[in-house]
Amino acid sequence: MTATPVFDGHNDVLLRLRRSGRPDPVTDFLEGGQPGHIDLPKAREGGLAGGLCAIFIPSPHHTPDANxxxxxxxxxxxxxxxxxxxxLLFDIEAKSQGGLKVCRSGADLRHSIENNVFAAVFHIExxxxxxxxxxxxxxxxxAGLRSLGPVWSRPNAFAHGVPFRFPSSPDIGPGLTPAGSDLVRACNELKIMIDLSHMNERGFWDIASLSKAPLVASHSNVHALCPHSRNLTDRQLDAIRDAGGLVGINFGVIFLRQDGQRNVDTPLDVLLDHIDYIVNRIGLDHVALGSDFDGTTIPAALKDATGLPRIVEGLVGRGYDAEAVAKICHGNWVSVLERTWGL
Structure with a gap:
């Protein structure tokens, strides 16, 4: 691993493995050698110490409706x-010979990161x-669920996810339903982290007014730098700061670029600009990484999890000291999860 381990706020490796059609996706993850952004060998090479492993169910045929x-x-x-x-996640844990741990507490998280065990958090998107x-x-x-996003970018019984639109404000559609309010209260009771990525703006503010936990957007970026509906306005960033939460920077090029284009030749400086903006706006303690590995198109300069040291190098090049780099790469995630879980 690199000197600075990375804990990442979002990946879709479970969906990729589930849909691969391969006879043994567990071994594919543990031994590597298959396409994709994350497997255990790539994680070890790139210093990826763990992350929120999302369970996401695509829409039927994954195609939009007439609207x-x-x-x-x-x-x-x-x-x-x-x-x-x-x-699939639990099978990977069982067959990893101690290489991966499904973390249910802050102690699990810290022990795994310190001992080069992939720290997986069971998350539903x-x-x-x-x-x-x-x-x-x-x-x-x-069973181990410790983090969830009430919605993906579509409506369900709990809320109305923000559609993918560019350029666009995130203020699209209504907020939480009554069942969504019940869900937030239950998550607070169970100490499950609530992920605000994919929430529209009204849903964001409904959760902000109701939840007693830190506000977290696991894989979202700065709307002022890229006016995509999935990104966060300055006012939302301020609310995340005031609640002691954080933003995990999404590596997806369409959420990074000012023009919103799906261009893999996006320089890493564009990603670093989003980190700088959040640090300058709401402080170092409120920014982390949320790659969206295996779920989006990332800069070619990163390629996959093996490219994470390039982000560390970029942060150092911009004047972040070792303590600041450690906070961005893993410390802020560990802190917010410990405070949310109460463990």
Whole structure:
């Protein structure tokens, strides 16, 4: 590993493995050699110490409707696929010979990072698998769920996700439903982190007014630098600061570039500009990394998890000292998860 380990706020490796069609995706992850941004050998080479491993269920056919919006999957389908991907994560843990740990506490997180064990956090992106009675939420929490985003970029029973639009304000559509408010209260009770990435602006403010936990956007960027609907306005950034939360910088080029283009030749300086902006606006303690590995198009200069040292080098080149680099790369994530989980 590099001298500065990276804990990352978002990846979609479980979905990639689930959809690979390969006979043994667990071994593919553990031994590497397959396409994708993350596997265990790539993580070790690049200093990726762990991250929020998302379970995401794509919309049917993953194509938008006539309005350009995505439709949520049926609850039964979402629950079945969620359980299949959770099993995949637990199978990887069981067969990793101590190389990966599903972390349920701050102690798990710190011990794993310090001992070169991949620190995986069970995260769900878009909670369609849970019905409005929330029974499944309590069961999933017992299984290890420690972080969730109420929505992906589509409406469900709990809220209205922000559609992918450029250029656009994130103020698109209504906020939380009554069931969404119940979900927020239950997450606070269970000490599950609530992820604000993919929330529209009204949903963001509904959660901000209701939740007692730090406000966290695991993989979102600065709207002032890239006016994509998925990015955060200055006012939202200020609220995250005031709640003791953080923003994980998304490596997706369409969320980084001022022109919103899917151009892999995006310089890493553009990514570093988003980090600088947040540091200057709301402070060093409120920015981290949230790559969206295996879920988006990233700069060619990074390629995959093996390219993470280039971000560390870029931060050092911009004058960040060792303590600041450690906070951005992993310390801020460990802090916010410990404070949210209360463990």
């Amino acid at each position: 350009g919006d995505f439709i949520a999957p049926a609850q039964q389908d979402a629950l079945s696929e969620t359980l299949a991907m959770a099993r 878009g909670i369609e698998a849970v019905a409005t009675n929330l029974d499944a939420l309590y069961v999933l929490h017992q």
